[in-house]
Each structure stands twice: as C-alpha cells, then as structure tokens.
Amino acid sequence: MEQHYDGIVPAAELNERVGKLQRAMQGRVDGALIIQKTDLFYFASTAQQGWLYVPATGAPLLLIFKDYQRACAESAWEQVASLASAKKLPAMLAEYGYPAPKVLGLELDVLPANLYFSYRQIFADAEIVDIAHDIRLVRAVKSLYEVEMIRRAARCSDQVFAKVPEILAEGKPEVAAAGELEGFARSLGHQGIVRMRLWGGELFYGHLMSGDAAAVPSYLASPTGGAGVSPLVSQGAGFRPIDRNEPILVDYVFALNGYCADHARIFCIGRLSDELLAAHEAMLDLQQQMKSAARPGARTGELYEQMITRADELGYGDRFMGVGERRIRFTGHGVGLELDEYPFIAKGQKMELATGMVLALEPKVIFPGRGVVGIENTHLVGEDGLESLTSSPESVISLAG
Amino acid sequence: MEQHYDGIVPAAELNERVGKLQRAMQGRVDGALIIQKTDLFYFASTAQQGWLYVPATGAPLLLIFKDYQRACAESAWEQVASLASAKKLPAMLAEYGYPAPKVLGLELDVLPANLYFSYRQIFADAEIVDIAHDIRLVRAVKSLYEVEMIRRAARCSDQVFAKVPEILAEGKPEVAAAGELEGFARSLGHQGIVRMRLWGGELFYGHLMSGDAAAVPSYLASPTGGAGVSPLVSQGAGFRPIDRNEPILVDYVFALNGYCADHARIFCIGRLSDELLAAHEAMLDLQQQMKSAARPGARTGELYEQMITRADELGYGDRFMGVGERRIRFTGHGVGLELDEYPFIAKGQKMELATGMVLALEPKVIFPGRGVVGIENTHLVGEDGLESLTSSPESVISLAG
Known part of the structure; x- marks a missing residue:
C-alpha cells in the first residue's frame, strides 16, 4: 500500500x-x-x-x-x-x-x-x-519526486471522494458526516495536520457543509466559510443537519507524507435547482478555459483577471468567489507541504507560472442563503497548461435518498 | 445536547x-x-x-x-x-x-x-x-463559567474513552483505530483543531499507540511520542498493527467550544505483564499523592520535585517521564483554550497554584521497546487539592480479543 x-x-x-x-x-x-x-x-x-x-x-x-x-x-x-x-x-x-x-x-x-x-x-x-x-x-517549483508525492496524495483524495456517497444522509449533522469521512481519510494514512504558513491561517482536514451553511463567511481566507462548531473554530462543518435538494460542498485536503492535494466537489441528495446546476457548469467551463491559459510564463495576476472577466461574461460576476465586500481576491493557490504556497492566482500578482508548479484552482459561486457550487482540483503546470492530479467526477453528484 | x-x-x-x-x-x-x-x-x-x-x-x-x-x-x-x-x-x-x-x-x-x-x-x-x-x-485562573466549559469537554472525553473498547482490535493499524475514535469525537462536537501556544508545538486530537510505538520519542515536548505517519508528522499513531498483551496508550484531548480536556488511559487486548501492571499502579499512587499536595499556594517546581522523588522511591526513577537524555522535565501543564497554558508542573518553576487553575497531570513510565503505562487526568485546583474532571476508570483496561 x-x-x-x-x-x-x-x-x-x-x-x-x-x-x-x-x-x-x-x-x-x-x-x-x-x-x-x-x-x-x-x-x-x-x-x-x-x-x-x-x-x-x-x-x-x-x-x-x-x-x-x-x-x-x-x-x-x-x-x-x-x-x-x-x-x-x-x-x-x-x-x-x-x-x-x-x-x-x-x-x-x-x-x-x-x-x-x-x-x-x-x-x-x-x-x-x-x-x-x-x-x-x-x-514553489516541484521536482518530479514531489509531483509523484502529490499524485499519491491526490489518489488518496480520490478514494475519499468516492466514499462520500456512502456517508451523506438526510438529517445527519454536518459534523457527524465530516467525522466519518475524516476517520476514513486517516485510515488511508492522512497525516491529520494540514499546514498553512500564514499566521492565524488554519484548516482541519477540510470542509463538509450543506446548503446555506457553506455560504456563511468565516475568518478563513477562502471563498467559502461555514458555521463551524463554535465561535473559536468558526469554519467548516457545524451541527446543521444535511437536507435534500441543496448543494453539499465537500472540500478536503489529503495530506500524505507531508504533501497536500486540495479537492472540492458538489453532492446533492435529491436534485439541485436548474439555476445552481447552471452555475456549477459555468465554473467547469471557467476551469476548462484556465487549464489551457495557465501555461509557463503566464502572469498569475492576469490569470486572475481573466477568471473574473469570464465569470462576469457567464453572468456570475456578483457572486463569483464571494459576495460584495466578502469576495476573496484570489481564485487559486500553490500547494505542496503547505496549503498556501506560491504562486497565488490573485489580484495584482506579478509572479509568472513555471513548469512544475502545483496549484489548486477553485472557481466557486456563492449564493447566500442557498449554498455554494463550483469545483476545485489540484493541478500540475506543464508545457500545455494544467494537468489535474485530483480526478473524481466533476459534475454535481446526485444521490438518491 | x-x-x-x-x-x-x-x-x-x-x-x-x-x-x-x-x-x-x-x-x-x-x-x-x-x-x-x-x-x-x-x-x-x-x-x-x-x-x-x-x-x-x-x-x-x-x-x-x-x-x-x-x-x-x-x-x-x-x-x-x-x-x-x-x-x-x-x-x-x-x-x-x-x-x-x-x-x-x-x-x-x-x-x-x-x-x-x-x-x-x-x-x-x-x-x-x-x-x-x-x-x-x-x-491561567479559570472562572466558574470556564470550569463548567471544561467539565463539558471532560464529559465528552469520558464518552470517547468509553468507546475505545469497541474500536481496538488485534491487527488493526494504529492509524485506522485512531481515525475511528477521532471521527466519533468529531460527531460529539469536537472542534478538531487543538491549540498550542508554543511555536512548532502541535497536536492532532491526541495519540493512540500500541506497545513499543508509544515509547518512541518525538519532536513533541511530551514524555511519549509515537512513530506518526511520516517524518513530517512524526508523532502519534502510525501504521503499526495493534498487538495482544501490550499496553495501548490512548491519550486524547477533547476540545469543545474552545475548551480542552486532556485524558489518557492504558488498554490491553489480553493481559499485561505484572511488571507493567505494577508500574501503572505506581503512577496511580503518585497521582493520588499529588491530588492532596497540589493545593493553592503550592509551588509548581516543588510539586515537580516531589513527583520525581516519589517515582524514585517507587523504583521508577530511571524511566519516569522518559529515559536518559530524553526525559521530559515536566509532569503537568495548564489547560484551557490552549493545551500548554500556565501553570507548568516543571523543573525550576516558581509559580504558585491558585484556586481555579486547571491542569493536566500525567505521571507516565516509559519502557523502551515495550511501551508506556501511566495516567492523565484534567484537574481543577480547589481548597483541598485536585478534583479530577475527567473520570473514566483508571486501572489498565483489559479487553478480551
């Protein structure tokens, strides 16, 4: 193993x-x-x-x-x-x-x-x-050895996401579902601790949040927040029961042998409204565009602006990566031993992408009071653009329930 | 709830x-x-x-x-x-x-x-x-409100320890058992993140370690270490399978609404040797003595010396809190929102205990190559000494298996 x-x-x-x-x-x-x-x-x-x-x-x-x-x-x-x-x-x-x-x-x-x-x-x-x-x-620039380590973490992350449908159930509190999923990840060798470099930045495995809870902003520099379990750890899963016909955001980091893979998918018990499904498809479209645009030499600040412009064209400008003052000014971040490595796909960044960089790209749309849709994969920067290392199915995953 | x-x-x-x-x-x-x-x-x-x-x-x-x-x-x-x-x-x-x-x-x-x-x-x-x-x-001095919060965390911790016998099994890797126990803790509302103030100090829920693995020293300022899952997170549970007739150290923190309770017990599938059982009983004796000695006004450095002297009298001087250069120079620490709060029951400390302080006392004996026995409870300092807030059975818990 x-x-x-x-x-x-x-x-x-x-x-x-x-x-x-x-x-x-x-x-x-x-x-x-x-x-x-x-x-x-x-x-x-x-x-x-x-x-x-x-x-x-x-x-x-x-x-x-x-x-x-x-x-x-x-x-x-x-x-x-x-x-x-x-x-x-x-x-x-x-x-x-x-x-x-x-x-x-x-x-x-x-x-x-x-x-x-x-x-x-x-x-x-x-x-x-x-x-x-x-x-x-x-x-920031990963060696072949490091890329192989992140591929292994990504394969474990795929196993975690394949487990999600067994765990989600109507009426189950977010934190109970999160606990089961995290326990499974740990049995695969997840190191538990997810490292961030930023002082005060912290993440516990990741976030499992249902419906409006995913759209609650938090102290975390992230487009999504979550109620969390108390005012001290006010991010991620809380006590809210999972409901039918709402987007369930599963956004988890697998950390194996030190190396992280960051990965998010949307699940739904029942069926999501056409409006949210359309927003999700728009984020897949945006991801697809970035996969060819994010080549070595591309400036990270310009990639960020391209994503903002494209989200605007698709009709999600006012809800992309947050709403109003709560919008987060980045759409992607480097990953490796830490979750907040260089480069940042963020406003004003001048750093150029280079072959061997690994980054998580996370186009998401926030519907306050209703939930979050969108996608996150961990990608390797290569000559032709991005190669996704995380690879579970990308459409909204509907579960009978 | x-x-x-x-x-x-x-x-x-x-x-x-x-x-x-x-x-x-x-x-x-x-x-x-x-x-x-x-x-x-x-x-x-x-x-x-x-x-x-x-x-x-x-x-x-x-x-x-x-x-x-x-x-x-x-x-x-x-x-x-x-x-x-x-x-x-x-x-x-x-x-x-x-x-x-x-x-x-x-x-x-x-x-x-x-x-x-x-x-x-x-x-x-x-x-x-x-x-x-x-x-x-x-x-360092907790209010009645804070003591009530820590009592609640301790009651949850008691529930976690009551669950342990269901989870331990011969041949199960430590990390798989740890994942199940941690998932259960999370479903009770554990906040996941355990805070430490010391730079570079970190803990993920706690440690579940079997036999010799518990006696492996780590970077952590703790008498016990553990193999961990990799050289980056080289503490706590690793991939070692749990075996029969060896001490299984379960040392976990429950963090609820921000407040921590720290708690350790020894389990065994089968039967522990008389030598290890006697060492465990000696640590209970030592804890009992400290419960009356640790009154308001007692100097923490003197309490530490009393524990060292008593461990010596009981015949465990060379294995108490570690072996040789790897011995840790403390036997207890304050707990609250962080796991490393004042006071420290440690060599040279001059701080006096005061009513309302809450501390984890952890007399442990390390047998390199064989394992760890001993006890840890979270206690409230009152007029008559220590009141244990964590309260699961204290003897070695033998499981049929």
Whole structure:
C-alpha cells in the first residue's frame, strides 16, 4: 500500500533543494538558519526540533535538540550533531569550520518576535534578513519526486471522494458526516495536520457543509466559510443537519507524507435547482478555459483577471468567489507541504507560472442563503497548461435518498 | 445536547477578563492590542480576523477585518467597527477617543517577526512591550463559567474513552483505530483543531499507540511520542498493527467550544505483564499523592520535585517521564483554550497554584521497546487539592480479543 511509504526524502532531492536556495543567497546572504518545521523537513527530511544551517556555499549542518536519533535516521545529510540550546549555535558553526555569517537569513514571516530577539542576541554581529521569500520561491517549483508525492496524495483524495456517497444522509449533522469521512481519510494514512504558513491561517482536514451553511463567511481566507462548531473554530462543518435538494460542498485536503492535494466537489441528495446546476457548469467551463491559459510564463495576476472577466461574461460576476465586500481576491493557490504556497492566482500578482508548479484552482459561486457550487482540483503546470492530479467526477453528484 | 451550546462568552465574563488584564497593565502599559486568534476569543468571544484594543482603563474596542457581521453576532462588546487594514489602527483609536499609547503591549511570544516590524512602524511613537506573560497569567485562573466549559469537554472525553473498547482490535493499524475514535469525537462536537501556544508545538486530537510505538520519542515536548505517519508528522499513531498483551496508550484531548480536556488511559487486548501492571499502579499512587499536595499556594517546581522523588522511591526513577537524555522535565501543564497554558508542573518553576487553575497531570513510565503505562487526568485546583474532571476508570483496561 502506497501510504506505507516511509516518506524519507532522497539525498539527491535534498542536495538539489539546498543548491537552489544557495544560488538564491549568492552575494546577498552568508548563511540561512532554517527552523520552521515544514521548511526543515523540505531541506533536511526531518521535522525533529532543531536547525539546519545552510551556508552560501558548501555542505549544510543539521543540529538537533529532540529527537537526535530520529533525525539521524530521517535525514540523508552527513553532518548531523546534537545541540541542546540555540545559544551554542555560533560556537557549533565555528567548530564545523563555517565562517561567522555577516548576513544571516531567518524565516521572519513565521518566526515569533521573541525568538527573533533571541537570535539577534545570539548572532549579535550579524545583520539578520528575511529568507522566507527565497525559500518560498524554491519550494514553489516541484521536482518530479514531489509531483509523484502529490499524485499519491491526490489518489488518496480520490478514494475519499468516492466514499462520500456512502456517508451523506438526510438529517445527519454536518459534523457527524465530516467525522466519518475524516476517520476514513486517516485510515488511508492522512497525516491529520494540514499546514498553512500564514499566521492565524488554519484548516482541519477540510470542509463538509450543506446548503446555506457553506455560504456563511468565516475568518478563513477562502471563498467559502461555514458555521463551524463554535465561535473559536468558526469554519467548516457545524451541527446543521444535511437536507435534500441543496448543494453539499465537500472540500478536503489529503495530506500524505507531508504533501497536500486540495479537492472540492458538489453532492446533492435529491436534485439541485436548474439555476445552481447552471452555475456549477459555468465554473467547469471557467476551469476548462484556465487549464489551457495557465501555461509557463503566464502572469498569475492576469490569470486572475481573466477568471473574473469570464465569470462576469457567464453572468456570475456578483457572486463569483464571494459576495460584495466578502469576495476573496484570489481564485487559486500553490500547494505542496503547505496549503498556501506560491504562486497565488490573485489580484495584482506579478509572479509568472513555471513548469512544475502545483496549484489548486477553485472557481466557486456563492449564493447566500442557498449554498455554494463550483469545483476545485489540484493541478500540475506543464508545457500545455494544467494537468489535474485530483480526478473524481466533476459534475454535481446526485444521490438518491 | 450540550455540544450544541453556542459557545458565545457572556458579557459579564468578558468584562471580568478584560478588567484583570487592565489591572495587570496599570502604570506599565497604556494599551494592549490583542491579535492572536485564541487570545482574541478569550477577551472578545470571537476569533474572526481582527484586533481588540484594550486601554489601561475604559472600554475596549473590537476592530474586525473578516467577518465583521459574524464578530458582531459573537461578541458582547458594544464598540465594534469594521477595519480593512492594520495601518489605520492609530487613526481609528483616535477617532474613538483613545489617547495614543506611549507603551503598547503586543503578544510578542506568538506574533511573527515581520508582523512585529509592521506594528512597530504603524505605532512608530510607541514603545512596544510583550503583553503575553500578563495575558497568560490572567488566563491561567479559570472562572466558574470556564470550569463548567471544561467539565463539558471532560464529559465528552469520558464518552470517547468509553468507546475505545469497541474500536481496538488485534491487527488493526494504529492509524485506522485512531481515525475511528477521532471521527466519533468529531460527531460529539469536537472542534478538531487543538491549540498550542508554543511555536512548532502541535497536536492532532491526541495519540493512540500500541506497545513499543508509544515509547518512541518525538519532536513533541511530551514524555511519549509515537512513530506518526511520516517524518513530517512524526508523532502519534502510525501504521503499526495493534498487538495482544501490550499496553495501548490512548491519550486524547477533547476540545469543545474552545475548551480542552486532556485524558489518557492504558488498554490491553489480553493481559499485561505484572511488571507493567505494577508500574501503572505506581503512577496511580503518585497521582493520588499529588491530588492532596497540589493545593493553592503550592509551588509548581516543588510539586515537580516531589513527583520525581516519589517515582524514585517507587523504583521508577530511571524511566519516569522518559529515559536518559530524553526525559521530559515536566509532569503537568495548564489547560484551557490552549493545551500548554500556565501553570507548568516543571523543573525550576516558581509559580504558585491558585484556586481555579486547571491542569493536566500525567505521571507516565516509559519502557523502551515495550511501551508506556501511566495516567492523565484534567484537574481543577480547589481548597483541598485536585478534583479530577475527567473520570473514566483508571486501572489498565483489559479487553478480551
């Protein structure tokens, strides 16, 4: 079974990844200290508590607080040492023969302020700069290995979506259906935790929401929200019972061996109104258009504008990706180890697509008080445009009930 | 059904909480800007994207980016305004008649460095100080309302533990059993997300681990670890099948309406060896002793030392809370909206227990290669010591199979 793959990243991959970061650092940054769990996994194949020091040239050094033996088993890097305290980092770097960095890169987009203050003291002679944008650019373009990992996650996601018809039932609370579906995903090897980089961004598996509940806006940067179970976790499934003849939005992330596939379909017990069915078909049309337009070199901000224009032409301009002030200004986002990776198909973005980027495209129409229709697939950017990695049937799936 | 309670925090409760923070700020901080989602919920009953400005005296101001209408419905505060950008905060505060803060408190333990830089620019004339310790001290002592919320979470947790015998089966992979148990918890209204304050700390529902897998150390600050499903999420349930005659550690958090109850029991299909059974009974003995020792006024660091001494006397000194360098230097932690709240029953801690604190006490013995035994309950600190809020049977639960 593929989910039993051990998830260890091959040495050649790690070398390639660190090499790209080093090229980005040339002449600007002397060394990068990678601390965030997901970045550490990306560059060292371990998420144990520790640090990876990446010098502008030469081999990196992996320093582990807890658990050292696991990190040694997980990471292909040859230089690994046990280190109990960040205070000893400069001495440890010197011991391994690295010159003291004059300019040190840290992940300042995620590192908490108090930790930043400590590192500033520890590296008192260095200028500290933000290395996050460079890291995110490297991570945006997936290797063949990573694409294969995301394909596996997408295949698991297809299995989850194939399970949905067994689980949905009239009168069942959203949260009960969500629990069954999530439990099934977990049995396939879903890692549970879905990572987001944005501070305060968070997702629990995904959303299963029926009728008007899917159209309730939330704190999440997403076109759909959901009631959730309380004012603290006010997104996703709530206690509302699933009803007949309304759109049931199933929007889930499968996270396998670290890699995410994002995927949404519309189900219905009974039959959806012609108006909602037509809106759903319009979103499939929009997706189809983008699949050929989203080629290497296309600017993400322009793709966003094309989608807005096309939604307008199709007659959904005022309900596309939200209503009024609550409209979300993006239609797609990169996925990989995190759910909010580069690139963003969003207003004003200048980044160009490149072969090997993987992104979730999610054209959706919001009908307040009635529900949400639309589609989401995780796609690979190739020479001819987008290839969908998630592949369950795309029309509204009507269930007898 | 209690899980359908709407979770909105009463006005009197919010007033009391903000009043405590204001008393802590007196003469030291002119205003606190609460941004972190959990703190915002604590002080404003909403986790929508936004800010709560708490002046040293007077009424607070709730400013919401997304979603404004939900925040208005969730929060009892009367002054609520819509705000699109942090840059407009000083103008908005002036508009509502607040003097510009000379000393501004921010949650510097969790706020990312880049956001700290922005707020420093936005409030260029203010000195920015860390308000996190004050907030955590206020949050450490629970009100009667909060204790009732944690009691409800604990009752749900008891239901989850009563379900375990139906789910465990010889040969079933840990992760499949975990998925079923987690799906059941979700159907009772579990919020899914379990919050931790520590950067890089994370937990997905909890841990279900069989035999030696429970004794595998992980990146988590916990006496037990687990294989997990990959090197990225290398804690908790993995693909190992559950076996006979070994301890199955079920250590789960139930999070209801924001509030957590933490709870662990040992199950066994068949029969555990006398050596492990004796170690388990020793941990129950240790818990019993702490229940009367942990009274208001007791110093947390001294309670920790008492537990270490007692474990030593009972003959488990070298395996209590971990082995060798991997031993964890705490035996308990506060719980509430987050899993790592004050106080910590930990080496060197000087904090005194107070009536109304709620803490999880988790004496455990680690047998590398064999498994984990021990106990965890969530307790309320009262005049006579600890009252357990979680209440499933405490002995090793043997199942025929």
